[in-house]
Amino acid sequence: MSRRKGIMSDGLKYEIARELGVYDTVSREGWGSVTSRDCGNMVRKAIELANRNSAVQPE
Numbered sequence: 001m002s003r004r005k006g007i008m009s010d011g012l013k014y015e016i017a018r019e020l021g022v023y024d025t026v027s028r029e030g031w032g033s034v035t036s037r038d039c040g041n042m043v044r045k046a047i048e049l050a051n052r053n054s055a056v057q058p059e
Contacts, residue, residue, distance in 0.1 A: 008046055012049075017042065019045065020038065020041055022034055
């Protein structure tokens, strides 16, 4: 069974994980050990970044 390709790049995921303080957990135990609350916070942060970037780009 194939896995779907994620929308966020790995670099962005790790950057957000560092910013939110969960990078140590990810590096030691993998993404499966990150709590659902922290995953939700990562998604929230990614959406904020996307909205901020789309507001800056001219049409």
